[in-house]
Amino acid sequence: MSEIHPKITEVLTATFKVPAAEIIPEATMDSLEMDSLAVAEFAVIIKETLGIDADSDSLLKGATLAEITAFLDGARTARTARTAHAGHAAHAGHTLRAVHTVHVAGTTHAVSTASGVSETNEAPVGVGR
Amino acid sequence: MTGPAIAITGLGMITPAGNDTDSTWHGVCEGVSPAHRVPELSGCAVDFACTVEGIDLDAAIGGRTAFRMGRYVKFALLAAREAVADAGLDPASWDGTRVAVVVGTSSGGSASLTEQSVALDRRGPEATSPSGILLTIPNMPAAEIAIKMRATGPSMAPCTACSSGVTALSVARDLLSTGQCDIALAGATESIVFPVAITGFVRSGAAALAGPGDDPALLCRPFASDRAGLVLGEGAAIMVLEREQDARARGAGPRALLAGAGATTDAHHPTSPHPSGAVAQRAVEVALRDAGWQSGDVEHVNAHGTSTPLNDATEAALISRVYPHRPPVTAPKGVLGHCMGAAGAIEAGLTVLTLQHGVVPPIANLDAPAVEFDIDCVTKQPLRQRIDRAVSHSFGFGGHNAVLALQRA
Structure with missing residues (x-):
């Protein structure tokens, strides 16, 4: 069983009031009832506190907490490496970025696609009107 | 009165005197102000206010949605829950199509708007909250109450500054009188104790100023010869209104009538x-x-x-x-x-x-x-x-x- 990044546990319990007992490695944002607005908020807090850009709500929603943990650990490692070898790791740490969808007035726009994943966010909960 | 008699069958409050109706009533009857120095106002010309204390709002709201609610929304939702329970009503079983929600506010989420402005200015757009608008707009108390209570009748947020609460009750009365709903949750909410707001009241000359050694709790003196301005407060009150005939038909005893x-x-x-x-x-x-x-x-x-x-x-x-x-x-x-x-x-x-x-x-x-x-x-x-x-x-x-x-x- 893999560990969960302590920041994930902290943010889920403190900000989103997810009971600690539900925070298990195989849980996903969907299974934790985190809608796309909550996931977007989660991504901002991760960015603000860890400095890691994880603004992909589709993969965050589908990913398990173990996978998100691996991404955060990888991003941190990559960033450390980037610091050590400045200018070398141009796109390291961005493997999580898939299709970033933004829902505006009921329409869906694919904002960026950096990997081959073409999954769209099926639940238009969040920015709607 | 021309319309049907309107009964107040439920009451919920969260105020600086107490976090429900009974504790508020006892606090107000004791006649002692809880105004105190507020850490968040440190450095402001007025650094005191009457605030809601002694409650974990997020825990009281429960569930996983408190993150998207401003303090003013949380106040309103808690007061609404108390009011509905007080009225002996259950949102799980009522006909939500016949329930209206009319909850006023003066400044809505101006405190959150200020926080988001600072985040945008200092750290850029990516530091702002995706919930930033929800934390700001004045209709969200009515909307979140409607969501939590499956109330799908008319809803709105009257905004008439310091009379918003009375306006809301008056509008709700009219919705009942004209048959647009059978139950109305009505009242108002405010969370305005933050530096920008208190500074504005100071600069407009409306706020009471404290001299060195003055006790903030003694500064708000309505109708006194030495009255010197207002002291900021916060809170919410929500009532359940029904036509008196309907209330009595379901066996509910009104607390009072809105005449x-x-x-x-x-x-x-x-x-x-x-x-x-x-x-x-x-x-x-x-x-x-x-x-x-x-x-x-x-x-x-x-x-x-x-x-x-x-x-x-x-x-x-x-x-x-x-x-x-x-x-x-x-x-x-x-x-x-x-x-x-x-x-x-x-x-x-x-x-x-x-x-x-x-x-x-x-x-x-x-x-x-x-x-x-x-x-x-x-x-x-x-x-x-x-x-x-x-x-x-x-x-x-x-x-x-x-x-x-x-x-x-």
């Missing part, structure tokens, strides 16, 4: 009341006429009483003109501070409790009204006296005058 409402607008100046008080007086007269009362029928006045020099002078003159029989007057802002948009709803709620319990709370920090005010203020101790008919005054910035006539059930 009449009146509203006028000074159309004079944004912050100064019209010196004649004539337009505000007309709001009182409209409410009394709506209730089918003569002014001599009024046995108690729950005054707007902000402790500002201008409001209290204009209002005291109005009270002595309209009610020359000198009914007992109270002004809850002495205890609670000025809860702004929520004040009118909180004070209407306190008036309901006065009718129910036969008790008029005293005005805090007042020995006697200024000699030029010919009004009978309740001071020091609660007045125990059966009251059948009472009015609650609210006069908002912008000149929004709103008055309720409330009757013992």
Whole structure:
């Protein structure tokens, strides 16, 4: 069983009031009832506190907490490496970025696609009107 | 009264005096203000206020959605839950299509808007909250209550500054009278204790200033000769309104009846009341006429009483003109501070409790009204006296005058 990044546990319990007992490695944002607005908020807090850009709500929603943990650990490692070898790791740490969808007035726009994943966010909960 | 009788069957409050209706009532009856220095206001010209304390709002809200709610939304939702339970209603089983939600606010989420502005300015767009708009817009208390309570009838957020709560109750009354709903959750909420707001009140000259060594709890003195401005408060009050006939048919005993409402607008100046008080007086007269009362029928006045020099002078003159029989007057802002948009709803709620319990709370920090005010203020101790008919005054910035006539059930 893999560990969960302590920041994930902290943010889920403190900000989103997810009971600690539900925070298990195989849980996903969907299974934790985190809608796309909550996931977007989660991504901002991760960015603000860890400095890691994880603004992909589709993969965050589908990913398990173990996978998100691996991404955060990888991003941190990559960033450390980037610091050590400045200018070398141009796109390291961005493997999580898939299709970033933004829902505006009921329409869906694919904002960026950096990997081959073409999954769209099926639940238009969040920015709607 | 032309329309059907309207019953107040449920009441919920969260205020600086207490986190529910009973504790608020006891706190207001004790006549002691909880105003205190607030760490978040440190460095401001006024660094004190009356605040809601001793409650973990997110834990009280429960579930996983509190992150998207501003403090003003949380206040309203908690008060609404208390009101609905108090009315003996259950959102799980009611016909939500017939339930309206009318919850006013003056400043909505201006505190969150300020936080988001700072984040944008200092750290850029990616540092701002995706919930930033939801934390800001004034309709979200009504919307979140509707979501949580499956209320799919009309909903809205009246905004008439310090009279927003009375406006909301008045609009809800009309929705019931015209058959647009069978149950209305109505009231108001405000969370405005943050540096930008208090600084604005200081700069406008409305706020009471503390000298060195002054106790903030003694500064709000409605109708006193040495009154020196308002003290900021916060909170919410929500009522459940139903047509009296419907309430009685389901076996619910009303706390009180909403007998009449009146509203006028000074159309004079944004912050100064019209010196004649004539337009505000007309709001009182409209409410009394709506209730089918003569002014001599009024046995108690729950005054707007902000402790500002201008409001209290204009209002005291109005009270002595309209009610020359000198009914007992109270002004809850002495205890609670000025809860702004929520004040009118909180004070209407306190008036309901006065009718129910036969008790008029005293005005805090007042020995006697200024000699030029010919009004009978309740001071020091609660007045125990059966009251059948009472009015609650609210006069908002912008000149929004709103008055309720409330009757013992």
